[in-house]
Amino acid sequence: MWRVKSLDAILATAQKKSLHRSLGPIQLTLLGIGGVIGTGIFVLTAEAAQKAGPGMMLSFIIAGAVSAVAALCYAELASMVPVSGSAYTYSYAVLGELVAWLVGWALILEYAVAASAVSVGWSGYAVGALANLPHPIIIPPELAVGPYAGGLFNLPAVLVALAVTGLLVIGTRESATANAVLVAIKLAALAAFMWLTLPVLRMENFHPFLPNGWGTMGVIGAASSIFFAYVGFDAVSTAAEETKKPQRNLPIALIASLAICTIIYLLVAAGAIGAYGAQPVYGPQGQVLSPGSRELADACTALAGQALACSREGLAHVLQSINHPLVGNVLRWVAGIALPTVILMMIFGQTRIFFVMSRDGLLPEALSRVHPRFRTPHVVTWITGVAVAIAAAFLPVGQLADISNSGTLFAFAVVSLAVLVLRRTQPDRARPFRTPLIWLFAPLSVMGCVILFFFLPWQAKLLFPIWTAIGLVFYFSYGYRHSHVGRGKTEVPELDAPS
8 A cells, every 4th residue: 555656657647548638828827716716715705804803814825825835846746747636646656555545535625625615605696696686586595505504405506516517527628718718707806806995995994903813713723714715726737637738837827826816815805804894703702703603693693784704795795885886796796607617626626636546446447437529537527516516505615615624735735745755766857847945845835734734623623534534444445456556557558548
């Protein structure tokens, strides 16, 4: 179980059974932006406000800094191993099959659970947009939220997850083209938000700046939760096999998408805080209330005016409150149109992870079947999409985001460690992109991921080892015995290659 699959074997396998290369640097960067800018800023701003108040700007900086050093490590490995699989593939080549399996299993939490979280976030904006039409369309409360808020299941979240899955089955290039259009719409809406809020910000709204301090229900706790806002940049690396000139284009897209998104996040957060305010909501005895809890929902109901922490559609609520109801309603529609780009990237990333794990024999090989017409891994795409829809139907966005973060932080830490090991064991291998100051940035990435993990809510920290144990059962009951590397089969025969 400590066997490794050499980088040369990985590259040979990808050449024999690969996907069509159709993505350039601009499309790839837009995929990264589409994957990053979404629920984190449109929805989780409210959760950040409840934990950190105006200090959530520091939370965005902390989460962005950890993501930045991880992105540099990702860029080096992605340029060396331009194949699908992301952290799973890198771990297989450097740290062995068992670690690779655990990373791939953790990435299910990152991608699939994140797609569910974004579907739930999309639902909040979509329900609000329909309710504000000239002839309102009211979604019954029982079908607009899950049991956690008194409903039956979240029907809009289910529908959007299945619709995006269908688009991904049709084709990668078509998905990327649709994504580019939606990303442009999304950036235009956020630019309008900044244009309207930044000129009217009031400095008194930034005080007290750290109402809950730095702890679990403060700045670092908020950073752990809104780390979700940066999840998605690594999905760029899962598109390696569908990228033209990947050694050059992957590092460009990874770093450019993350830099652009960090700047946008800080400006949007400043606009929301300064124009409207972002102080937390407290209980009757002055206690800090957890985001997504029934106690917070009750406290919000009792408030005369709605705090930012109480809104399911935070940015639209801010614009309405500063006398721009029309733009606020447009923003609802933009979120409704554009948030599916994030769902697309998450499901895209998950299916490519499954595709490569299946191609390596660790999962049933039926999962790596490519559609004869669309040339996409359609079987695993539909399986993932249905699972995402089921989770979105019943769970709240904040809880899903925290669960997703636990898997993401583990994967990022392993990638950063793999870069260091590979520098030591294969120092002469060609590296089209070299992470600068690797012996500083990689340890910082590992340390940052560990710290953020321990500041996650206890439910997410408890679920991760349970999920890992379930993964080990799957590995030793199937993957260990069917592994191609374990059976001495390190390449895929030519006849398996898609035409």
